[in-house]
Amino acid sequence: MQDVLIIGGGPAGLAAALSAKEAGIDRLLILERDVELGGILNQCIHNGFGLHTFQEELTGPEYAARYVQKVKEAGIPYMLQTIVIDISGQDNGEKLVTAMNREKGLFTVSAKAVILAMGCRERPRGALNIPGFRPAGIYSAGTAQRFVNMEGRMPGKEVVILGSGDIGLIMARRMTLEGAAVKAVAELMPYSGGLKRNIAQCLDDFGIPLKLSHTVVDISGKERVTGVTLAQVDENRRPIPGTEEYIPCDTLLLSCGLIPENELSTGLGVELNPATSGPVVNESLETSVPGVFACGNVLHVHDLVDYVSEEAAAAGAFAAAYVQDKSLQEPKERREIKLAAKNGVRYTVPSSVRPDLMEEDQLVRFRVGDVFKDVYVTVYFDGVPVISQKKRVMAPGEMEQLRLKKEKIQEFPELGRITFTIEKENKVTAGTQKRAERGMA
Amino acid sequence: MSRKIYDVIVIGAGVSGCAAARELAREQRRIAVLERESDVCEGTSKANSGIVHAGYDAEPGTLKARLNIEGNRIMEELSRELDFPFKRNGSFVITFEESGKDKLQELYERGRANGVPDMELLTGEEAVKREPELSGEVKAALYAPTAGIVCPFGLNIALAENAAVNGVDFYLNTEVTAISREEDGFLVTAGEEEFQASVIVNAAGVYADRLHHMVSREKLRITPRRGEYCLFDKSAGGLVKSTIFQLPSARGKGILVTPTVHGNLLAGPTAEDISDKEGVNTTSEGLEKVLKIGAQSVRDLPVRQVITSFAGLRAHEDSGDFVIKEAADAPGFFDVAGIASPGLTSAPAIGVYVAKLVQERFPASAKEHFNSVRKGIPNIAEASMKEREELIRQNPAYANVICRCELVTEGEILDAIHRPLGATTLDGIKRRTRAGLGRCQAGFCSPRIAQILARECGWDLSKITKAGGESVLLTGYNKEGV
Numbered sequence: 052m053q054d055v056l057i058i059g060g061g062p063a064g065l066a067a068a069l070s071a072k073e074a075g076i077d078r079l080l081i082l083e084r085d086v087e088l089g090g091i092l093n094q095c096i097h098n099g100f101g102l103h104t105f106q107e108e109l110t111g112p113e114y115a116a117r118y119v120q121k122v123k124e125a126g127i128p129y130m131l132q133t134i135v136i137d138i139s140g141q142d143n144g145e146k147l148v149t150a151m152n153r154e155k156g157l158f159t160v161s162a163k164a165v166i167l168a169m170g171c172r173e174r175p176r177g178a179l180n181i182p183g184f185r186p187a188g189i190y191s192a193g194t195a196q197r198f199v200n201m202e203g204r205m206p207g208k209e210v211v212i213l214g215s216g217d218i219g220l221i222m223a224r225r226m227t228l229e230g231a232a233v234k235a236v237a238e239l240m241p242y243s244g245g246l247k248r249n250i251a252q253c254l255d256d257f258g259i260p261l262k263l264s265h266t267v268v269d270i271s272g273k274e275r276v277t278g279v280t281l282a283q284v285d286e287n288r289r290p291i292p293g294t295e296e297y298i299p300c301d302t303l304l305l306s307c308g309l310i311p312e313n314e315l316s317t318g319l320g321v322e323l324n325p326a327t328s329g330p331v332v333n334e335s336l337e338t339s340v341p342g343v344f345a346c347g348n349v350l351h352v353h354d355l356v357d358y359v360s361e362e363a364a365a366a367g368a369f370a371a372a373y374v375q376d377k378s379l380q381e382p383k384e385r386r387e388i389k390l391a392a393k394n395g396v397r398y399t400v401p402s403s404v405r406p407d408l409m410e411e412d413q414l415v416r417f418r419v420g421d422v423f424k425d426v427y428v429t430v431y432f433d434g435v436p437v438i439s440q441k442k443r444v445m446a447p448g449e450m451e452q453l454r455l456k457k458e459k460i461q462e463f464p465e466l467g468r469i470t471f472t473i474e475k476e477n478k479v480t481a482g483t484q485k486r487a488e489r490g491m492a
Numbered sequence: 493m494s495r496k497i498y499d500v501i502v503i504g505a506g507v508s509g510c511a512a513a514r515e516l517a518r519e520q521r522r523i524a525v526l527e528r529e530s531d532v533c534e535g536t537s538k539a540n541s542g543i544v545h546a547g548y549d550a551e552p553g554t555l556k557a558r559l560n561i562e563g564n565r566i567m568e569e570l571s572r573e574l575d576f577p578f579k580r581n582g583s584f585v586i587t588f589e590e591s592g593k594d595k596l597q598e599l600y601e602r603g604r605a606n607g608v609p610d611m612e613l614l615t616g617e618e619a620v621k622r623e624p625e626l627s628g629e630v631k632a633a634l635y636a637p638t639a640g641i642v643c644p645f646g647l648n649i650a651l652a653e654n655a656a657v658n659g660v661d662f663y664l665n666t667e668v669t670a671i672s673r674e675e676d677g678f679l680v681t682a683g684e685e686e687f688q689a690s691v692i693v694n695a696a697g698v699y700a701d702r703l704h705h706m707v708s709r710e711k712l713r714i715t716p717r718r719g720e721y722c723l724f725d726k727s728a729g730g731l732v733k734s735t736i737f738q739l740p741s742a743r744g745k746g747i748l749v750t751p752t753v754h755g756n757l758l759a760g761p762t763a764e765d766i767s768d769k770e771g772v773n774t775t776s777e778g779l780e781k782v783l784k785i786g787a788q789s790v791r792d793l794p795v796r797q798v799i800t801s802f803a804g805l806r807a808h809e810d811s812g813d814f815v816i817k818e819a820a821d822a823p824g825f826f827d828v829a830g831i832a833s834p835g836l837t838s839a840p841a842i843g844v845y846v847a848k849l850v851q852e853r854f855p856a857s858a859k860e861h862f863n864s865v866r867k868g869i870p871n872i873a874e875a876s877m878k879e880r881e882e883l884i885r886q887n888p889a890y891a892n893v894i895c896r897c898e899l900v901t902e903g904e905i906l907d908a909i910h911r912p913l914g915a916t917t918l919d920g921i922k923r924r925t926r927a928g929l930g931r932c933q934a935g936f937c938s939p940r941i942a943q944i945l946a947r948e949c950g951w952d953l954s955k956i957t958k959a960g961g962e963s964v965l966l967t968g969y970n971k972e973g974v
Contacts, residue, residue: 084893132892134893134896134899136893136899149877151884151891151893152891153888153889153892154888155891156881156884156885156888156891157877157880157881157884157891172931172932172935173932173935175799175800175932175933175934175935176800176933177723177798177799177801177933178798178799178800178931178933180722180798180801182773182774182775182776182778182779183773183774184772184773185802186958186963187957187958187963187964187965191932191935193935194934194935194938194939198939198965198966199970201939202939203969203970204953204954204966204968204969204970205966205967205969205972206965206966206967207967208967208968208973228974229970229974230970230971230972230973230974231973268776269773270773273770274959274960274961274962274963275962275963275964301967
């Protein structure tokens with residue numbers, strides 16, 4: 052019997068466990084499926100991690116090691132090579148987690164609170180329905196990263212990358228540094244899905260062309276890839292006939308999106324947000340199943356691990372509070388205000404806030420669905436614009452954040468919905484002076 | 493170069509060849525199966541609908557009709573004997589037009605003539621009542637409860653393993669390059685190797701015509717008919733319980749929507765005659781067509797849940813029927829050609845039929861100890877908690893999950909490698925255990941499986957291939973070119 056059980060020992064799981072422990076939880080356990088703690092960071096040997104958390108630039112393994120060290124120092128127990136195969140709710144509100152590993156075989160652990168920290172997986176070729184042959188030499192960027200960075204082996208010599216997500220950009224640089232020729236990065240959208248800094252440091256610095264509005268329309272090679280055909284796409288993302296370009300290569304890497312791994316969550320009945328493929332959570336990062344919390348890439352895909360750690364620490368504290376405060380475990384009607392994403396905003400995390408339980412300053416993270424320039428992130432309380440933040444540039448590849456003040460929400464006792472939108476003008480100052488004063492507070 | 497001497501040489505380790513080899517092994521014969529690929533089940537047998545047809549499609553009196561019915565009849569018992577996944581899930585042929593009712597009636601009559609039991613003609617409402625996700629536009633349907641779904645790899649591999657256990661020698665990576673007639677049989681050349689046998693069973697799929705013409709002047713022409721498919725995530729597998737065919741009409745031809753025996757959803761195939769016998773590439777037109785026509789059959793085909801797409805080649809012979817007979821001008825040379833749909837369904841019956849033809853002409857006495865039973869690899873994903881506990885007690889490797897999407901353990905992968913005709917490639921492991929067949933499509937498990945395979949076979953990682961030949965996973969070490 053555990054108070055808090057953490058599923059996943061990557062950056063989210065480690066930070067969540069530490070924070071729960073700091074909040075006074077002693078009966079806790081991390082279950083990790085890999086042979087070591089640290090998750091995907093272990094293969095991310097490039098630097099750029101930890102600027103927010105540690106105010107210095109670390110590699111992925113270094114960043115992970117700091118948390119692993121803290122977890123070990125705190126005496127937090129963990130099991131490696133342990134896969135969770137089921138989570139189910141019980142009549143007394145506890146969760147029963149079924150797992151297996153070589154040492155214990157098949158076993159169950161019950162827990163008062165569960166933190167979902169399983170991370171995400173890469174979208175495979177099949178999900179993109181790229182036509183052509185199915186030879187060896189087609190890898191998701193992360194799989195290739197594992198071969199190169201963990202095994203010291205090259206998955207190919209002449210590479211085309213489809214998708215300009217961060218892993219794809221990082222791998223363009225890595226493959227180049229390790230001796231491969233990266234011929235092009237093709238991106239279906241008219242903008243990159245990765246961070247600006249990665250485009251500069253991973254492509255521009257090495258003269259690797261980024262072909263926006265391009266996709267792979269054919270894969271050649273019966274045994275191993277011998278080439279791919281790229282084509283330009285129109286505004287509906289349909290290939291434009293006549294723009295095909297054949298590029299000889301032996302490898303195609305795919306960096307076309309990450310999908311939160313929520314098979315266990317859905318098995319438990321956790322409600323998912325179709326926009327994120329992650330759980331719908333409230334201000335406490337609690338899912339639709341009471342006592343089950345989510346953080347990190349299983350909740351929504353992050354750009355920076357620093358934000359994962361921050362979010363996971365919050366989830367750990369909320370899970371601890373849930374265990375320690377009996378009133379939180381009892382079903383109780385509380386006022387809950389939905390957060391809606393509209394007009395360019397794809398989603399928000401959390402999806403709702405309960406004024407009773409929210410912090411004075413509620414962090415809301417969100418992403419936009421397109422590239423925007425000179426716009427205002429606008430927050431409406433029901434129909435009233437109350438926050439308007441000027442943004443020079445916004446892009447789908449960069450996670451945004453904004454803080455909601457509890458004080459402000461309490462000024463609206465009848466408030467039913469808080470809506471995040473993108474507007475061309477400042478709706479708050481454009482409104483009445485009175486409104487503007489209230490909104491800009 | 494020493495000749496290897498056999499009584500029977502089967503060319504092709506697809507489902508027909510392996511079924512024939514297993515049946516022939518009931519008698520005292522020295523049998524070899526020659527396969528050009530690195531594994532069994534590498535051609536048409538691996539890329540098809542996995543359907544066990546009820547038997548109303550084929551014209552009465554054809555070999556297709558007869559072997560379809562017979563194959564369907566014996567499949568269930570064989571699935572128990574050889575431990576491969578099979579389920580009788582029933583099939584609907586639906587029509588969206590009033591005029592389609594006559595054609596359904598025709599199919600029904602044909603089914604009756606072929607001996608298909610328990611078919612029913614249904615109104616649109618009756619059909620939707622039984623399959624609630626069927627399109628509301630269905631006007632009428634033919635229901636056949638005896639139709640089923642089978643794991644095409646499972647069937648093929650089970651037949652091969654059981655043949656091997658009963659003394660059949662398998663030569664993989666062995667492509668027949670020439671066949672010549674000799675006084676007492678045939679000389680079969682495969683690159684550097686020579687084989688001799690009095691009987692040849694030509695089960696070479698889309699290449700059967702090429703091999704046939706090495707010894708016979710009789711006309712035989714195989715056209716590869718490409719079929720493209722989309723496979724959907726298991727979360728979509730429950731959309732329909734039965735296999736849904738459309739009546740051929742202006743709206744489409746032959747694209748079905750079906751659950752697979754493993755719980756995915758499958759849509760396809762297209763039908764396109766091509767000249768390339770290796771043309772298993774998918775096309776954007778083909779995949780679009782699959783999704784478009786598939787979407788007509790059901791209310792909500794979850795197109796965003798596609799996890800992979802693939803294409804297979806049906807070996808279509810000009811006559812339209814299976815060609816299973818001894819070549820008149822080449823005694824001892826038995827063709828098993830033109831095994832297009834319903835080839836998978838018919839395979840068990842094809843094996844029996846071929847063995848009978850051979851036995852009539854080249855009799856051999858029965859074997860004393862033919863072992864018809866084969867036990868498959870344990871399936872942790874589908875095992876009960878109790879069975880899992882028992883397996884893990886026997887070997888803790890059954891608790892070490894390698895493929896997390898399909899819940900395949902190291903124990904199952906070790907079994908796949910160390911069984912008779914064990915896997916030597918990633919695809920081989922995939923088809924024996926389902927590792928890599930799930931929603932992440934081997935992104936997570938392929939480096940791990942490569943390591944297990946390398947360790948167990950005593951190879952360096954650089955030797956690991958997806959499917960033999962040049963399909964290497966890795967091209968060298970870091971910094972080699974720097």
